[in-house]
Amino acid sequence: MNPVSDLGAVGYILFWGLTALAAGVFLFRGYQLFRLISLGRRSEKFGHLVKRAFTALGHVIIQKCQFKNITRKDRGGVSHLFIAWGFLFFVTYYFFFIIIASGFGISDVMEKTKIYGYYTWVMDFVAPFIVIGTLWAIIRRYIVKPARLKGQQTAEALIILITVLIHPITHVGKIATQIAAGHPPAGLGILTPALSTAVSHLYTNAATIAKWHSFWFWSHWVFVLVVLGMIAYTRYLHIIAGALNDLLRRTPPKGTPERIDLNDPSSFGVDRVDNFAWKQLLDSVSCVVCGYCQEICPAAITGKKLNPRLVIRDIKTNMLKNGPFITKKQAPVLPLIGNDQEGSVPEEAIWACTTCGGCMEVCPVYIEHAWEIIDMRRHLVQMQAKFPDELLNLFENTEQRSNPWGIAPADRAKWASGIETKPFEAGKTEYLFYVGCAGAFDARNRHISLAIARILDAAGISWGILGKDELCCGDSLRRLGNEYVFDRIAKDNIKMFQDRGVKKIITECPHCFHTLKNDYHQYGADWEVIHHAEFIRGLIKEKRLKLNGNGDLGKVLIHDSCYLGRHNGIYEAPREVLAQAINHAPTEMKRSLNRSFCCGAGGGHMWMEENVGKRINHERVEEALKEDPRTICVCCPYCMTMFEDGIKDLKAGEKVQVLDLAEIVAQALQ
Amino acid sequence: MLVIACVKQVPDTTQVKIDPDTGTLIREGVPFIANPYDTNALEESLRLKDKYGFRAVVISMGPPNTVVTLRKALALGTDRAVLLSDRVYGGADTLATSFVLAEAIKRLAQEEEVAMVICGKQTIDGDTAQVGPGIATRLNYSQLTLVDQILNVDLKAKKVKVRRKLEGRHEIVEAPLPAMIAVVREINRPRYPTVPMRLKSEITDVSIWDNKFMNLPEELVGLKGSPTLVRKIFSPQRAKGEILGDGANMPKEAAHLLIDTLIQKDILAV
Incomplete structure (x- = not known):
């Protein structure tokens, strides 16, 4: 049956005219957006387009976007799965069985094929899921109203959801009337045959049934075209822009902003x-x-x-x-x-x-x-030169004395005054232990540096330090937007490392780790950088370290540092090491792994006041205290400071201690 | 009209160590910075430029590497930088320094009228606080020291009104222009350079005036023109303190004992 050819030439003119109109609206807006996005400056280069295309397509098909967000607390993504997967079937159906079949007048031939029969059967199965998914989404958005969707009860969203809902309904109407009219597809449908029986009971006249079929067909197709036009103008756009954004996304390193050309x-x-890169403008749409x-x-x-x-x-x-x-x-x-x-x-x-x-x-x-x-x-x-007042000192200190506090660089090696350390020398020492500003100057974090030194010695590692020649890595400055000074720091560091033949670097701080590894990679640096958590894991695996697995630490809670976890994907190393050191797996916080919650010090916030709202470290410490731990294990000097301050503020110092992973390991050394 | 900031490049004293044998400063490897008080003087000159449309000039006397500090001043928005640099200027005390600076200001004044000279209260290496007043005296400018606020500049009446920060009180003073103003650190918060200004400052010329240009008598400049002789530099030995009485249990008695002891040592007067 073909309601298009049934109307003769008028049918074809109507079908293609409406289709061309919708496609025109879609393409017009698409071109407008393309022009707007092209206003952006050039983005970083990216290659491997074919590989990327397959990845992006794969992501769309398996709906990775939803799977990363469906949690026990928020199952909203499931409704999207129903709709999106259903939609994928529908798009294929439109292309083959409406545009080609009806549009070119060959539906009588195509509808006799087995494929059409099977596909219709699949659609019978898919359609109810879309209806369920959409009703679920409407109920969530307009009745349950989760916090995430606060203020999002807009007309736009409702219209979109209603147009989604109309698709499967008109489709089912179309097929049911087609079956009732005596043109059943070769297949095993359940829903549409059942409905067709109802249709047959209602209308006995074949012509009336054909009219109804025609009605469902046209209303269905008109809604499809309405949605096509809407895609370009409403949030439906994410179907295309989101996929494109996946396709064109920046390649790792994650967690590192684009390097800018200081000559431009x-x-x-x-x-x-x-002034944004075009990729950033694509982000926005x-x-x-x-x-x-x-x-x-x-x-x-x-x-x-x-x-x-x-x-x-x-x-x-x-x-x-x-x-x-x-x-x-x-x-x-x-x-x-x-x-x-x-x-x-x-x-x-x-x-x-x-x-x-x-x-x-x-x-x-x-x-x-x-x-x-x-x-x-x-x-x-x-x-x-406009920034919060307190950053002036940070900028000046880091530029003049290469550390955030402005302490004399000559004091950089003071942390090691009580132990024996070697200066790093290529050929004589294998690893550079890059202590970092916090590990070198901050009284509490110096203990971590000492713990790492003890561990390295216990494992018989050949290591050295740069002593007073060590410079700040520039992490905070870069993330605070001071690219000019960061650029100089990065170049100074890279030159020093190259001059001294540094090949392998162990860091104490995840920020140094990330900067030396990923930010400097943008400058062509290709040395091996290892955070102490991973390095210690390696030592345990190679049986170079023996841990006694006891220690009076009570219940140990683990906190993921953003620059170790989320930005570098290192989640397992600290957990494995900790399990070896305390003989049991550590307790997890409610927000952990890739959904961990910042300590409040990243992005230069270590050096900024926090006067608005609740303090971020208080929020995190409160969360930690709910688990009633005796020890909180961190892997980052910033997290150390933020947790200790938070615990002091919340007067929990007598119950809870904060230790770095290295300190726990050093205590457990046999 | 000109507003002139005087700046000195000093060793970063937090990083200076004294050689215990010779009693002299170990300058090796010590980075140089702009004298912190002078960064406030510079900032004030830039604020006056912004507010009254003066042309801002920065001058310094020092070795050739002082250019670094002057470039930073240019990056902050100073219009012109002048470095007085010559071997014969080396080893100058405050008398000789203020002489050279005053002569340079005279030369600048020949080109354009000077409204104000802004100095930092003192330097962190010499700590004398004499150069600013020295300049004022030599040029016969109004001398306004310890200024923590410039309240008003009346260009018609050629007057400046400032607030001076004295111990426990403030003093509001008005004086005729031109004036030498020595500022305290509380007067402002120095600005930070923008990147375009930094890049521009790198290609801006710093005028270097040597003594051939300045043509000053050699017996009045540098070491020869300096009556001050450094005999010895040392960190004073601090005698260890003692604990008097039992403050925790008998605070009243301990306080009396403390007062008596201070009177005995002539630290407190009755």
Whole structure:
């Protein structure tokens, strides 16, 4: 049966006319968005397009976007699975059995094929799932109203969900009337044959049934075309933009912002939407407003002005508003950085990010919120010298004395004054132990440096230090937007390491680890960098370290550092080492592994005041205390400081101690 | 009109060690920084530039590597940098230094009228606080020291009104221009350079005036022009303190004992 050919030439004109109209609307808007996104500056190069395409397609088909977010607490993603998988079947159906079959008048031939029969049967099975998924989504969004969807009860969302709902219904109507009219597809459908019986009971007249079939067919196709047009104008866009964003996403290293060209004055930072890289603008149109990012963001949770979702929304709004002016070489009308108006990112929000990477970890469409924020910080610091007051000292100290505190560089090796250390010398020492500023200068963290030294000696490792020649790695400066000074620090460090023949580096701090390994990789550095947690795991595996597995540590809770875990995927090493050291697996916090919660010190926040909302470290320490631990194990000097301060503030110092993994291992040495 | 900031490049004293044998500073490997008080003087000159449209000039006397500090001043927005550098200027005390600086200011004044000279209260290496007043005296400028706020500059009446920070009180003073203003650190918070300004400062010329250009009598500059002789530099030995009385249990008695002892040692007067 073909309701198109039934109408003769008029049918074809109507079918193709409507289809062309919808495709035209879709392509027109698509071109508009393409032009707007092309306003962005060039992005980093990326290769392996074919491999990427397969990966992205695979992600869409298996719906990886949802699987990374379905948790015990939030099962919203399941409804999306129903809809998205159903949709994939429907799209295939539209292409073969409507556009080709009906559009070219060959449906009578195609509908006799076995494939059509089987496919219709599959669709019979799929359609109810879409209905269930959509009703579930409507109930969640408009009745249950989870926090993630707060304020998202918009008309746009409702219209989208209703159009989703109409698809399977009109489809089923179409097939049921087709069967009733005596053209059953070769197959074993359950739903549509049952409904067709009902149709046959209602209408005995074949012509009436044919009319109904025609009605369902046309209304179905019109809704499909309406959705095609809507894709380009509404949040439906994520179907295409999200997949594209996956396809074109930046290659690892994760957790590292793009390196900028300091010879190009237009790239010192972003204060106009067209200064973003085009990939960042594509990010903004990919956003599907799911709110997963705001649910994991430590700043948003503790009442800061930052909400990663709104930053992305503002970039998009700004692009849509200013784009036409910028295209005409006119000045933008809406500032990108500034006020509370939609389309403008407040400065306070820009400074509130700890670069913990939570938002990027959970984003189903691979948006990179943090680096867009850092690009705006780069503008504020580098073009306007505008930043929170307390950062002036950090910047000056790091630039002049290569450590955040401004302590004399000559004191860098003081931590080791009570032990024997060798200076690093290529050929004589194998590993460089890069202590880092916290490990060298901070009284508490010096103990960790000593513990690591003890472990290295116990395992018979040949290691040396740079002593007073060691420089800051520049992590905080880079993440605070001070790329110019970071660039100099990075080049100084790389030159020193190369001059001294450094090949293998052990770090105490995950921030140094990440910077030396990933940030410096952008400068061509290719040495081996190992964080002490991984190094110790290796030593235990090689049986170079023997741990007695006791120790009076009570219940031990483990905290994941963002720059070890989320940004570098190192979750197992500290757990394995800890299990060896204390003879049992450590207790997990409620938010752990890749959903861990920042201590509050990343992204330069170690050096910033926190006056708005709840303190991030209080939030984390409270969470830890709920597990009633005796010991909290950290792997990062910043986490150490934040936890100790938080515990002091919450007056829990008598019950709980904070130890670094290295300290626990050093205590357990046989 | 000009506003001139005087800046000195000093060794980073937190990193300076004294050679216990010779009693002299170990300068090797010690980085140089802008004298912290002078960074506030510089900042104030830039604020006056922003507010009153003065042209900001920075001057310094020192070895050729002082250019680094002057470039930083340029990166912050100073319009012109002048370095007074010549071997014969070496070893100068405050008398000789203020002489050279004052002569340089005279030369600048020939080109454009000087409204104010801003100095830091003192340097962290010499700690004398004499160069600013020395310049004021030599040029016969109004001398305003310990300034923590410039309240108003009246260009018509050629007057400046400042607040001086004295022990336990403030003093508001008005003086005719031109004036030498020595500032305390509380006066402002220095700005941070933007990257475009840093890059620009790297290609901006710093005028280097040697004595051939300045043409000053050699007996008045450098070591020869300095009556001060350094005999010895040393860290004073600090006698270990003693605990008097039993403050925890008998605080009143202990306090009396402390007061009596301080009177005996002539630290407190009755």
